[in-house]
Amino acid sequence: MRIGELARRTGVSERSLRYYEQQGLLTASRTPGGQRDYPEQAVDRVVRIQELFAAGLHSRRIARLLPCMRDADGGPSEIATPLLVTELAAERDRIDRMIAQLANSRAVLDDVIDTASERHP
Amino acid sequence: MRIGELARRTGVSERSLRYYEQQGLLTASRTPGGQRDYPEQAVDRVVRIQELFAAGLHSRRIARLLPCMRDADGGPSEIATPLLVTELAAERDRIDRMIAQLANSRAVLDDVIDTASERHP
């Protein structure tokens, strides 16, 4: 599929998809005329990339992580090095703390919303 | 307490604390010489602000939200307007989606770490 369709199906802008390629997160074959041609699997990959970005990982780390991830159709193509494992464990702990904080903020918002709903029924 | 202590106790830089004040998120009385003097309660407030920032809220919305929050020692000093409630509900839903995504990324990291740990025991 071409970039427009991938953008539409993932909700990620074309600009970002090209950026992902530049950062080594996403590859695409090219048509004879030079246009990008993505495999079906790219949809899942882009969604993962977005999630990892949302989780606060930087593109360089994502680039090292991606080949170690379990593909939809099989095992990973690489095994994470001990150094990468250490880094990822730190990221995981950070994500855990972030989830806890988010739950906290969510509760605060809920409280404010509930309080206001009682007054403005 | 003065700004240095508040920074130390919250883990937030002095630069950021001054920025929070500029954005109307945090107030401080001043010593005769013009230095900021924070009440004990500021520690909690700064922690909340940090959490809301981490949750992706912008300073302007946080500024409108803060007076509607339940204080440590009592009810809120203001009630959220219907407009603000609508906005906060949208933020809450966004946070819910973010938490789900984070859990997903966390699972991916865990899987990569586990797989590598089996190979590098």
Next chain:
DNA sequence: GTAGAAGTTAACATCAGTGTCAGGTTCAAG
């Protein structure tokens, strides 16, 4: 073959919180 939609590269802008530096003032202890 031609029109228009969709794609290409490259460069510059934006956002919002934070880092950092400069030049000056205040505070607390000796």
Next chain:
DNA sequence: CTTGAACCTGACACTGATGTTAACTTCTAC
């Protein structure tokens, strides 16, 4: 007093993903 740590304001830089624009090319359908 004086000295050094702590604080003040103001300005500029950065980060890193994404938006935007420009000038040009390719694809698709008639």
